Amino acid sequence: MSQLLSQLVAELQAGTLKVVDLTQPLGPNTPVIGLPPIFASSPGVTIEQISRYDAPGPGWYWNTLQLGEHTGTHFDAPVHWVTGKDLPDNRCDTIPARRFVGPACVIDVSADAAADADFLLTPERILAWEAEHGRIPTGAWVLLRTDWSKRTDPAAFLNVGADGPHSPGFAKAASEFLASERDILGVGVETVGTDAGQAGTFDPPFPNHTIMHGAGKFGLASLCNLDQLPATGAVVIAAPLKIVDGSGSPLRVLAIAPA
Numbered sequence: 001m002s003q004l005l006s007q008l009v010a011e012l013q014a015g016t017l018k019v020v021d022l023t024q025p026l027g028p029n030t031p032v033i034g035l036p037p038i039f040a041s042s043p044g045v046t047i048e049q050i051s052r053y054d055a056p057g058p059g060w061y062w063n064t065l066q067l068g069e070h071t072g073t074h075f076d077a078p079v080h081w082v083t084g085k086d087l088p089d090n091r092c093d094t095i096p097a098r099r100f101v102g103p104a105c106v107i108d109v110s111a112d113a114a115a116d117a118d119f120l121l122t123p124e125r126i127l128a129w130e131a132e133h134g135r136i137p138t139g140a141w142v143l144l145r146t147d148w149s150k151r152t153d154p155a156a157f158l159n160v161g162a163d164g165p166h167s168p169g170f171a172k173a174a175s176e177f178l179a180s181e182r183d184i185l186g187v188g189v190e191t192v193g194t195d196a197g198q199a200g201t202f203d204p205p206f207p208n209h210t211i212m213h214g215a216g217k218f219g220l221a222s223l224c225n226l227d228q229l230p231a232t233g234a235v236v237i238a239a240p241l242k243i244v245d246g247s248g249s250p251l252r253v254l255a256i257a258p259a
């Protein structure tokens, strides 16, 4: 085995490296994004039993799942958005697997999001993060820590008011900066989608989806446990199901980090 892989295994077994699960539980209580009623919506999770050591299957237990591609902790492929529809290797089954693994840059804006549910990350804030932690490296996953995943009540998580949902995200200029001034795999967030709650009212609507996917970048939504990661020094593995022509997929997101 390569020295590096032997050491990886040894450090995982010794506990000097830890595996952090960045994934929310997936089930009937998983919150799903609400869009304005003029648009079609995605269903929640339905789990129907096929058998459970009973007449339909005396020795085995299994279920049928029904869910939208963009449910719970999930991956957004570039083909999800009209801006990314004609890019090469833009869907779940055609993205090269090496693009699912990269170093994590965790930008902590949890205090800002606690003070303002509509907080938006700016390019200035990214540059301030880089002044402290170094330049965002090639092939990075940029993870926005908001602590939003600590809102375990679905109503508080979706935070829908009379004027629509309120949750933090990216200013358009921040998405543009990350998509064109840095060479990232994509962005990850703790909220239900990679755009801010109010982003349907922005110009363009849903600017993070528009810009990231137009640039061939990926999205990760509904992450958790970002507070267990260092700002730099973790590696994230986020591999969607190989859905044929898939626009996205629920997935298990894992980080390997110093313990």
Ligand code: 23J
Pocket: 033, 035, 070, 076, 080, 192, 193, 194, 195, 206, 209, 221
């Ligand atoms: C469709 C339309 C708007 C949004 C989304 C999907 C998502 O957040 C998603 O899951 O990709 S904002």
Ligand code: MN
Pocket: 070, 074, 075, 076, 193, 221, 248
């Ligand atoms: Mn999505």
